[in-house]
Amino acid sequence: MALKKHIIDLQVVSVEALGERFVLLKCTDPNAPLPPMMPGQFAQLRVDGSKETFLRRPISINFVDAKQNQIWFLVQLVGAGSRALGRLKEGDTLNALLPLGNGFSMPVSAEKKHLLVGGGVGTAPLLYLGAQMNLMGMRPTFLLGARTKDMLLQMEDFQRVGDVYVTTEDGSAGEKGFVTQHSILFKQHFDRISVCGPSPMMKAVAKFARANSVPCEVSLENMMACGLGACLCCVEKTVKGNVCVCTEGPVFDINELTWE
Amino acid sequence: MANLSTSIGALQMKNPVMTASGTFGYGIEFEDVVDLTAIGGIIVKGTTFLPRQGNDYPRMAETPSGMLNCVGLQNKGVQYFCETIYPKIRKIDTQMIVNVSGSSPEDYARCAECIDALEDIHAIELNISCPNVHDGGMAFGVTTEGASSVVRAVRKAYGKTLIVKLSPNVTDIVSIAKAVEAEGADSVSLINTLMGTAIDIEKRKRMLSIGTGGLSGPCVKPVALRMVYQVAKAVNIPVIGLGGIASATDAIEFIMAGASAIEIGTANFLDPAISAKVAQGINDWLDAHNIASVRDIIGVAE
Known part of the structure; x- marks a missing residue:
């Protein structure tokens, strides 16, 4: 039984730089308890404000603090999208589609x-x-x-x-x-x-x-667009043929993969 | 509350908003986050007679206000669709439409014939415009002879509403539209993706596994809108407009250009609930302008 997916306007509680290349975002849902999420699942975070960062960014769930109703995302600043996430400030809204994939x-x-x-x-x-x-x-x-x-x-x-x-x-x-x-x-x-x-x-x-x-x-991190198994972009070759990492993964038993 | 109902040939829809093939799965993937019954029609992913593995990874590249993809029609074949997917989607209260592809006119016709037997599927969209497969796909959609040959074969095998999806990668899309109309198509939908590429300058390599892909998203909207306007003026069958639609305003532009219905594609990836919002937004605009029915604005743009 898959966990129900949600689109939530999260509120950024804190943005902590971990060295020069990483940012830890702690977010909450100001209106409701966060939905159940499994370790290994991920969120598709919306990155607005630039034509270069058109698609959502898949980011794994770093931690869920049930008591504080917080979800954490650890973001490596590599491209325009992750750097935009790194520029978020306390109180900003972060639109998230979650939880996605299998843990x-x-x-x-x-x-x-x-x-x-x-x-x-x-x-x-x-x-x-x-x-x-x-x-x-x-x-x-x-x-x-x-x-x-x-x-x-x-x-x-x-x-x-x-x-x-x-x-x-x-x-x-x-x-x-x-x-x-x-x-x-x-x-x-x-x-x-x-x-x-x-x-x-x-x-x-x-x-x-x-x-x-x-x-x-x-846990694989192939490039993806939708995160819901619709665009078929994030495929990995497996013993069952090409499958979507977003819905069949991102976590795979190594025996399912065709790695040498 | 304006009247949003529209029709494509014999196909009746509660509103003009459809989701484009390959961007919305079989609909059920999105049911947690959007009310599927608020959508006029759902065009499910491209289906071929035999299963296809599609192209190798990587299959996408993000581009300014859009994306390239070269999925290559990965699907489990029409038999899997009929036996496994159809029972799950047939009772959803919207028009479920199957996008059909193939590698020869006979191949398209065999697939369409299988779909014809499904009583709750009232239309197919014929994909003669996929830029990402070598055998068939766009090869049929770029000449009037090729397009005609596929539509002729499918028209014999398929009795319900037949929509033909056109490629923008042609010198004269109007002539292709007229050719498929002459072969008995009930409607044309346009545009499919524009062929493009992207290069990783550090690797000195094209980013997609097959080198090229189809461009979609808001960046293609002006091109799509121009083609819809031209085709709608030239044919007597209903036109379905798509290409970069991401808001109710975009949708109304296409309707005013002559589209009887519209499809939302890439925007589903940004906001999986966008289709229901666009349907609501069209209603709100019509109400605000005291227009009784969406049919009153089809093709009104000068």
Whole structure:
């Protein structure tokens, strides 16, 4: 049963710059409780005010704070659209279509060891995923990768939710190298891995998971227009043929994909 | 409350607002966020006789006030539509119309024949103008002979309202419109997308997997409006206008240019509820100007 989708005029509560390349938007619905949303789902955010940013921008749900009725979006400032989102101010309206797509599978029991692997801005949905696992009495393990220490985001939030291990490419924090080289992977056994990050990183983790027979899900971020399965632009090749990432994903079991 | 009802041949619609093929799925994808019964007609995604995988990713590029796409008619085929989708949509209180495509006149006709058997589908829109497939598609829509051959074959196989969607990628759209009218089309809809491209300058590469795509969105509106005006003056069958419509004002422009109904396409991606808002907006404008019926403004632009 899919969760009901809504178009909501969210109100921006705060805009926090995380270094020079990222912005954390905290928003609320001033008129009603936010609808139920699953970790791994995303929102299509409307970016107005410029002919260059014509379409909505798909942004993953970073966190939902039910008590404060807040939804968080972690935005990497890459193009005109994300930079427009980064210029929002407290009190501004942000039109959102949500929740969209399918979330990550939740663990079947609290005893299971669950590893959440994130790279760059791809760490965003893992915070909400970890927090939902906490509600099940489970403390997940995070393995987070970034180019440098400055690009590790929301570390205090992640540490509150789970056990955090880190790699940086320059060795400025945690172990030097890529997430797939981290020693935790070779010291501990995990029952399931959930991954979100750059495509080469997800493919490397998928390869590790397959080699060790660990169930693994990855979250894709193909370019899309509608977010509702209508435009058929965001397709990924799968064992079932071309499918829309927005409706069949963005989270896929690696066995559904045609990755080598 | 103005009278918004309009007709396309024998097809009666409660209002002139339709959703364009390929931008609104089968309608049901949007039912959480818009009242489907507030829409005059829903043209479901392009359907072919056999399933098609479409083109490779990437299939889209954002452009100023618009977008390019090269989806390439991905769909699960007419049998899947009839068995799996039709039972879910047949009772929705609006006109459900199927967009039909093919790679030869016989192929179009076979697909249309399957749709003809569905009692709650009263019209098809023939896509002879898709710029994103090599076999068929736009190849038929850019010559009067090609367009005529498809419409002739389908007209024999399909007895209900037959709408033919025209390509703007031609030197004289009026001659194509007249040719399909002569073969028995009940209506023409225009325009399909304009062929274009976009380049990623860092990669020195075109952004779409097949190099080119169809341009849509507000950027094409003036071109579409001009073509609707020209065609509406030249043919005696009802015209359906589309191309960049994103507001009630846009819709009224097309109606005044001669369109008996309009389709909303790319704007559905920005606001999935836009079609119902445009229908309401047309009503409000008519009321504010004391005009009793939308039919009173069809083609009134000088």
